[in-house]
Amino acid sequence: MTAAPAPVHRRRVAVLISGGGSNMAALIAAGQPMDAAYEVVLVLSNRPDAGGLARARAAGVEAIAVDHRPFGKDREGHERAIQAELEHRGVEVVALAGYMRLLTPWLVRKWQGRMLNIHPSLLPLYPGLDTHARALAAGDTEAGCTVHLVTEGVDEGPILGQARVPVQAEDTVETLAARVLGAEHDLYPAVLSDFCRTLS
DSSP: OOOOOOOOOOEEEEEEESSOOHHHHHHHHHTOSTTSSEEEEEEEESOTTOHHHHHHHHTTOOEEEOOSGGGTTOHHHHHHHHHHHHHHTTOOEEEESSOOSOOOHHHHHHTTTSEEEEESSOTTSSOSSOHHHHHHHTTOSEEEEEEEEOOSSTTOSOEEEEEEEEOOTTOOHHHHHHHHHHHHHHHHHHHHHHHHHHOO
16 A cells, blocks of 8 residues: 655745736636645735635635725835734735735835746836836837746846747737736746745
């Protein structure tokens, strides 16, 4: 009789969102098999009306909002409330997926080396917003997306993985964005899985 394989330690991941959560859904799905490197144990939004919250609950994942509005300009105060929720659930890795708030150094340092983000360009090209419009305006022949570690500089952290998408002659911002988003849905779960396997 052979011994049963030792259970895989699935890293406890929280996904932070502000909107519909399509990348979040891809991360949840990839983390569901018992032999996956991680599982999404919490989805958290700064917006109580974020569509991704219901989507996460439908997938069986706890989903909560920590509304930023009552905190006014106290961004660190808002993040301390988020941190309390993450700690309460034993979260080990944080994945930002369309989280539309600039983080303070306080939270970034709390999660240094354990917070990932996905950005819709081939960094270091086009950090920040309007990435697809900028790629088209520059006449680029390819676009894509990047998963990186979060550091205090906007979209400046170490790159963990990229996916490239050809730019077509007839592309608009909308068609290019849709194609890049499809690449994001494949790239982010793969990179997060590899990242979680390497954690000590």
